[in-house]
Amino acid sequence: MTTPSLTPTERTTLHRRPARGSYDVATVHAILDEALICHVGFSVDGQPYVLPTTHARIGDQLYIHGAVGGRFLKSVKGGIPVCVTVTLIDALVLARSAFHHSMNYRSVVILGVATEVTDPLHKRRAFEALIEHVVPGRSAQVRGANEQELKATTVLSLPILEASAKIRTGQPIDDEADYAVQCWAGLVPVSVAAGKPIADPKLSPGIALPPEVASYKRA
Amino acid sequence: MTTPSLTPTERTTLHRRPARGSYDVATVHAILDEALICHVGFSVDGQPYVLPTTHARIGDQLYIHGAVGGRFLKSVKGGIPVCVTVTLIDALVLARSAFHHSMNYRSVVILGVATEVTDPLHKRRAFEALIEHVVPGRSAQVRGANEQELKATTVLSLPILEASAKIRTGQPIDDEADYAVQCWAGLVPVSVAAGKPIADPKLSPGIALPPEVASYKRA
Numbered sequence: 001m002t003t004p005s006l007t008p009t010e011r012t013t014l015h016r017r018p019a020r021g022s023y024d025v026a027t028v029h030a031i032l033d034e035a036l037i038c039h040v041g042f043s044v045d046g047q048p049y050v051l052p053t054t055h056a057r058i059g060d061q062l063y064i065h066g067a068v069g070g071r072f073l074k075s076v077k078g079g080i081p082v083c084v085t086v087t088l089i090d091a092l093v094l095a096r097s098a099f100h101h102s103m104n105y106r107s108v109v110i111l112g113v114a115t116e117v118t119d120p121l122h123k124r125r126a127f128e129a130l131i132e133h134v135v136p137g138r139s140a141q142v143r144g145a146n147e148q149e150l151k152a153t154t155v156l157s158l159p160i161l162e163a164s165a166k167i168r169t170g171q172p173i174d175d176e177a178d179y180a181v182q183c184w185a186g187l188v189p190v191s192v193a194a195g196k197p198i199a200d201p202k203l204s205p206g207i208a209l210p211p212e213v214a215s216y217k218r219a
Numbered sequence: 220m221t222t223p224s225l226t227p228t229e230r231t232t233l234h235r236r237p238a239r240g241s242y243d244v245a246t247v248h249a250i251l252d253e254a255l256i257c258h259v260g261f262s263v264d265g266q267p268y269v270l271p272t273t274h275a276r277i278g279d280q281l282y283i284h285g286a287v288g289g290r291f292l293k294s295v296k297g298g299i300p301v302c303v304t305v306t307l308i309d310a311l312v313l314a315r316s317a318f319h320h321s322m323n324y325r326s327v328v329i330l331g332v333a334t335e336v337t338d339p340l341h342k343r344r345a346f347e348a349l350i351e352h353v354v355p356g357r358s359a360q361v362r363g364a365n366e367q368e369l370k371a372t373t374v375l376s377l378p379i380l381e382a383s384a385k386i387r388t389g390q391p392i393d394d395e396a397d398y399a400v401q402c403w404a405g406l407v408p409v410s411v412a413a414g415k416p417i418a419d420p421k422l423s424p425g426i427a428l429p430p431e432v433a434s435y436k437r438a
Contacts (some may be wrong), residue, residue: 085258094357128317172419183426184428186418188435195410200391
C-alpha cells in the first residue's frame, strides 16, 4: 500500500538545497522504475562497499537479487542496514563560471534493513519482477526459473519507507556579473539510449525480434 | 605514478566469477574516465549512505568534491573509509531462460580513505579536472573559480590503489537444453547519448555553440 508522501526522518531530510528534495511517493517510485540499475551500499567490518545491481519494485517494496554465496548477499541477508541509491542523469548544466556547473538529475536514496525473501511464491513473483523491470513483457516469453535456479538465487526485499528523491532541473544559475562572460551556456540533455539489437549467433532461424526489444527505451 | 597492474587485496579479490575481474591499471582508469558520475559510499553511525557525485582522475588519484557543510563531506573529510563505484552499462543480455538474463557492464570499485585537498594549487588543479572530466576543454572557456568559491568547496582525494574492475561482455550463455526455446535472444546495446544542446535563454547574442558541446559524447 502506498501513501501519497513519505515521512522524512533526520537521515533522509535534505539540509542542503531542501527545495530539491521530494518525499512524494509517486515521484520516488517513478525514478526507481525508470532507473535500469541501482547501487547498493553496505558495511563489512567498518568498510563500506557499493555494488551495482538490478532492482525491481512491487508496490512499496524494492527487490534486489544475487547469487547465493556472493560476498554482498552473504553480508546483507543477515539483516544489516543498507542504502540503495538510483540516479538518472538528465542533462549537463554548463554555466559561464566553473563553480556553477552542475547536472540535472533525479535520484532516490532508500535507507533500511533488507531481509531475505524465503516464501517460494513471493520469491518467484520478485524474480519475475526483476526481469520485467529490465524488459516489460519478457518474463512471459522465456523459460521461467526452476526450483534449482530459485534456490541458487538470494532475493532481498527493502521497504521503500525511509526514502527521499532529489531533483535538479533547469538552466544554469550564474552570478549576475558572469552573464556578461562571452561563453556558451546551456544544457546538454543526456539519456540512456538503446542501439540496434544484436541477435545471438546461436538464435534458431525464423525467430522474429519482439517489438518491446526492437523499440526498447527507458521511461 | 601508475603501475601496469594493481595488487588485489582480500577486499578487492573477486571470489565469484573471477574471470570477470581485472586489476589492470589502464582498464581501471579508462572506466573511471568514461563514467560521467560515481557513487560514493560511507558510513555514519553504522548506517551506510550512497550518494551520486561527479569525479575526476589525475594520475592515480580520484577527486570528488562538494559544498562545505554538506552531510557527506563533513562525514568523509575527517578521513573515514569510503568506497567509490562507477558503472557503465553496455548492453542488456537477453537469454532464453529468465535465470541467465544479465547485463554487459564495466564497473570499478575503489576502497580507501579519502582525504581533504588543502594545498591551494592542488585544489585548483583538481577543481579544473572535475570540469574537464565532464566537458574536455571547458575549463579554459569559463570564468575560473575565485578564492571564495574554492573556499566554499571541499575537494577530496582518494588513491586508486585498492581497486578492481569487473567486466562482462558477449552474448547470453544459456543452458544447453534452452537453445531450443523459441524465444528471441541476444543483446540490446545501451549507452549514454547526448541530445541537441539547449542554449540558456539568457545567452548573449552571437555566441556560437562550441564543437565539444555540439558533438558531445562519452568514451
